[in-house]
Amino acid sequence: MSGTLKYARSRLGRLATQLRYLPQTLALVREAAGHWVYSWVGLLIAQGLLPLATIYLTRAIVNSLILVIRFPGQSSTLRQTIVLAIWMGVVMLAAQILRGVTAWVRTAQAEMVKDHITALIQKKITRGGPGVLRLSRFLRSSASRPHGGHLPTN
Numbered sequence: 001m002s003g004t005l006k007y008a009r010s011r012l013g014r015l016a017t018q019l020r021y022l023p024q025t026l027a028l029v030r031e032a033a034g035h036w037v038y039s040w041v042g043l044l045i046a047q048g049l050l051p052l053a054t055i056y057l058t059r060a061i062v063n064s065l066i067l068v069i070r071f072p073g074q075s076s077t078l079r080q081t082i083v084l085a086i087w088m089g090v091v092m093l094a095a096q097i098l099r100g101v102t103a104w105v106r107t108a109q110a111e112m113v114k115d116h117i118t119a120l121i122q123k124k125i126t127r128g129g130p131g132v133l134r135l136s137r138f139l140r141s142s143a144s145r146p147h148g149g150h151l152p153t154n
Contacts, residue, residue: 032116033109040109043102050095057088 030037064081071077 028116029109029113032113034112036105036109036112040102040105043098043105047095047098047102050091050098053091054088054095057084057091060084061088 033040061081061084064077064084067074067077068081
């Protein structure tokens, strides 16, 4: 088996292992961020549709420009080309606005999830139990780590 195939197989195995946590993760995000999750999904769908509109408008503009070149004296074909170009600008502007709004919503969601996880950890600590002892030991030992208490990532 080649090295690339082994690597791909190991990565797919890790992906399969991580995918089992996806429902719990999505439930946690939905619980923490509430209606913002649905806003984010709507924005992603809208961002996915705008390139389709761009393709459609590009084709229409090219066809309209061909008509303007073939029949230079007709103002209706020129007017149609200008209207299509304006619509193209509107679609491009909408795409930029949606990117900005999506980034803002994603940031808001991240903060809500972070705050929710922090609250869950604090609730667990105040209730006590065997997991709290391990967590407090980890937090004490992480303060002495040279990389600021953060665990290295793979």
